[in-house]
Amino acid sequence: MKDFNFFSKKLITWYSSHKRNLPWRGIYDPYKIWISEVILQQTRVTQGLKYYNRFIKRFPDIESLAGVEEQEVLKYWQGLGYYSRARNLHRTAKTIMDKYNGVFPKDYYTILKLKGIGEYTASSITSFAWNMPHPTVDGNVFRFLSRLFAIDCPIDTIKGKNHFTELAIQLMDKSKARIFNHAIMEFGALQCIPSSPDCTVCSFKSVCLAYINHTVVQYPVKQYRTKIKEIYFYYFHIHDSDHLYLNMRKEKGIWQNLFEFPLIESDILMDFQQLSNTDQFRLWFPKKHIYHFELIVKNQKHILSHRILYAYFYKVFMKRIPNSFDTFKKVKLMEIDKYPIHRLMQFYLGKILPFNRFISTFE
DNA sequence: AAGACGGGGAG
């Protein structure tokens, strides 16, 4: 269709004068590239930056990452979201130690089999570390290419993915995969931005089909929309002057392996009367003991990509800690920093603890 | 093919 080498050249020229200075640029260590790419999955550069620096400082290589407990890896991921990324990072570090003698595999398809590494990340690692000609097709690339060629095929379908990947392969100067991939993503991130891009200064305005047709706003095309469900979380903060009673979320789902107060989840809004009639409540707080409940936080809205959850925090006072609390993890207040917690717990602890030193270490 | 999985920032 066009002179593809023209695009590659033009893109790289643009990149050389517009690129941002980022800590994972100009690095050829596959480990560091891997960490940076996983952190940046569905995450903005500005948000991931401090996590990257802190993570690399604590886990400078595969061996150091594989050698710790998952809990510590999650602690360094606390607040970033999509926690399966951290769990998979840890798991894959162990796999590389066990199966590949601690050396990061160099074959694309071997890398692709590792947990938490998909096509995008495998392409990033192989192209950035070894200049292998695999295209990095991320959100930036989807957007840029969909506009440049006015592609109506939805990007969130198998067909769309394949189409854009093929296009990126054809556009790429195979001998310059590393800089081409950096350039095309940077272009999408800085010039061909999602909303109101300044097309008047774009290097491709003379050939961009969407710009020529005045249809830039229509691209990229998406087929699916995530539907959002509302849920209600009722937390119990057991009163104790110098301890917290926590549970680890073991089940698959939101916040797996993170710590939180004993919790009753519900699809519906419940007042205290209804709550106290649930099986879980009666198990934790049997009638033979005297309790006093105080509602500290009411209807706290917490938004996830696919859920809106409303949280209630009850503080529980009692004469003596009953045996039914033995299943909870009793954590010294001073040691809360060792336990990975989600934003909602951080919010509550920040509210009730007079000194924010308890949760300040990782912020 | 469709949904699950966080959190934050921009408009």
Added chain:
DNA sequence: CTCCCAGTCTT
């Protein structure tokens, strides 16, 4: 509010 971010895994 809505959209989207250097996506991947599960069913």
